[in-house]
Amino acid sequence: MAEPGLEIDGISKKYGAVVALQQMTFDVRPGELFGFVGSNGAGKTTTMRIALGVLSADAGEVRYAGERITHETRRHIGYMPEERGLYPKMKVGEQLTYLARLHGMAAGEAKASAGKWTERLGVAARRDDEVEKLSLGNQQRVQLAAALVHEPRILVLDEPFSGLDPVAVDVMSGVLREKAAEGVPVVFSSHQLDLVERLCDRIGIVRNGRMEACGSVPELRSVAGGAIRLLVDAPAAPPDWATALPGVRVLGREGDVTELELGEGGDDQAVLRVALDTGPVREFTRKQPSLTDLFRSVVSGHQEAA
Ligand SMILES: Nc1ncnc2c1ncn2[C@@H]1O[C@H](COP(=O)(O)OP(=O)(O)OP(=O)(O)O)[C@@H](O)[C@H]1O
Numbered sequence: 001m002a003e004p005g006l007e008i009d010g011i012s013k014k015y016g017a018v019v020a021l022q023q024m025t026f027d028v029r030p031g032e033l034f035g036f037v038g039s040n041g042a043g044k045t046t047t048m049r050i051a052l053g054v055l056s057a058d059a060g061e062v063r064y065a066g067e068r069i070t071h072e073t074r075r076h077i078g079y080m081p082e083e084r085g086l087y088p089k090m091k092v093g094e095q096l097t098y099l100a101r102l103h104g105m106a107a108g109e110a111k112a113s114a115g116k117w118t119e120r121l122g123v124a125a126r127r128d129d130e131v132e133k134l135s136l137g138n139q140q141r142v143q144l145a146a147a148l149v150h151e152p153r154i155l156v157l158d159e160p161f162s163g164l165d166p167v168a169v170d171v172m173s174g175v176l177r178e179k180a181a182e183g184v185p186v187v188f189s190s191h192q193l194d195l196v197e198r199l200c201d202r203i204g205i206v207r208n209g210r211m212e213a214c215g216s217v218p219e220l221r222s223v224a225g226g227a228i229r230l231l232v233d234a235p236a237a238p239p240d241w242a243t244a245l246p247g248v249r250v251l252g253r254e255g256d257v258t259e260l261e262l263g264e265g266g267d268d269q270a271v272l273r274v275a276l277d278t279g280p281v282r283e284f285t286r287k288q289p290s291l292t293d294l295f296r297s298v299v300s301g302h303q304e305a306a
Contacts (some may be wrong), residue, residue, distance in 0.1 A: 004066045005030045006051065006154050007186035009058035013026035013046055013209075020046045021209040024060070028154075028185040033176055035196035036189040037291075038206030039299055044080050046188040048156050051187075052079045052151075064154060078152030078190075080160050082145050088132035088296070092123060092142050095131060096149045110149070116143040121299055122171055137168050142170060144288035148179070154177055161195060173199055196292035205298045213298050220294045228262045229287040230271060236279025245271060 002171060006028040013021040017133050017182030021043045028034040036044050049055035053074045061174060062069045064076075087095055092112050100110035118124045123143040126134055131142060144160060155176070161169055178200070180186045190196050196218055204214040213220055234241065235256040242250050242258055251259040268286075275281045289297075 003030055005032065005064065006067075006156075007061075007063040008047060008051060009061045009063065011047065011050055011057045011062070013043075013050065013055070014056050019209055021050075021057075023143050024206070024209060024211055026204045026211050026214050027185045030183045031180050032185055032201045033180045033199055034185070034187040035200035036187055036206065037191070037193060037196055037202040037203060037295060038189075042206040042299055043209040043221055044206060045158055046209075048079070048187075048189065049081075049160050051254065052077055060062065062084065070251070075150075076153040078147035078150065078155045078157075080143055080147040080157040082158035084139065085142060086131045086139065089130055091128055091130055092118060092134070093127035099146050101151040113149050113151065114145070117148050117199065118142075120171075120175065121145050122168075137164050140164060141168060141171070148175070153184060155184055155186040155188075157186070159190055160188050161190050161192055193290070193292045193295055200264055203291065205295055207299055211293070217291055217294075220291070221289055224289065224294050226289060226297070228266075229289075230262065230268060230270070231257055231262045231283060231285045231287050232260065232271065232275050232281065233257045233283035234275045234281050237275060238278070241274065241278050242271065245274060259287070261290050274286055 004027065008024055011021050011024040024043065024047050036047070039045055046055065046137065053069070053071070054073060059258055064073050067073070074251050096114035096117065097110045101107065105113065118127050123138055123141045123145070126138060134142065134261055140163060145220050147155065147157060160172055164172060176186050176188070202214065202216050203220065205212050213223060215223065229251070233256050237258070239253065242260055247263045248271060249261045249263060249264045251261055253259070260271065272281065272284055
């Protein structure tokens with residue numbers, strides 16, 4: 001069994017009559033980048049707040065390295081809250097140094113760490129500016145620096161990528177990969193599913209406060225099952241070339257590319273032979289469902305992906 005990292009075990013939470021979490025369970029292993037995805041209101045922020053200890057659970061347990069998480073362990077979590085929590089009137093460098101000191105770093109070490117992370121996140125030139133004078137994207141870089149400045153052993157980030165430009169996304173992705181490579185369990189929530197698919201080792205899909213599906217993208221695909229789709233680029237083929245094939249449903253055609261779904265009795269080799277009979281075949285590929293397709297299928301409760 002893999003070494004335990006951050007474990008969320010059977011967490012339930014109600015806000016008055018609103019059920020926010022029902023037996024939420026998953027784990028983030030050391031060195032793993034875990035993507036936490038779900039519709040608005042699914043329960044991601046609530047889970048993260050409970051992991052951090054700013055909110056208490058009605059039931060369940062959060063563990064780190066096999067032990068129930070305590071006030072002391074929580075000091076080693078780097079957290080990026082959804083509602084961002086910087087002091088707008090404080091200078092970037094001073095603020096980061098202050099936050100590192102709050103987490104127990106010595107003065108010199110805190111200053112050096114603030115310097116290192118502003119450098120790494122591309123905001124070193126803004127160190128002496130007040131946070132409120134920075135653009136939103138740069139404030140977000142500082143917010144990530146605030147989560148990292150005390151060199152945490154666990155990273156919990158609530159939508160760290162929202163509103164970032166593509167370069168900032170690359171910087172942020174690089175830093176998260178680096179922290180994971182150092183053995184830190186990293187969990188972040190996001191609605192940017194392409195990015196989550198590219199970046200994460202495993203993904204948890206949340207629906208109505210429950211973990212509905214959890215695993216790597218190939219694992220999620222194999223659980224979802226579903227029909228095989230083919231893309232066939234046959235430039236000389238007439239528009240109806242595939243309509244009479246048994247077990248084949250034509251989903252659409254864009255330019256020379258026809259998208260097909262194989263059902264009962266459908267045979268990809270028969271499709272290829274018929275396509276070749278029409279002339280050249282430039283592309284013949286199986287189309288894998290993307291994380292967005294899998295998400296839709298889990299959230300809507302249907303196997304059919306868009
Ligand atoms: N302070 C609160 N008081 C009452 N209900 C709340 C409170 N915070 C969250 N909720 C409710 O709990 C549920 C889970 O919300 P949560 O913010 O955890 O979802 P989320 O997955 O982070 O959503 P989003 O993607 O929109 O940020 C929702 O039904 C929400 O309305």
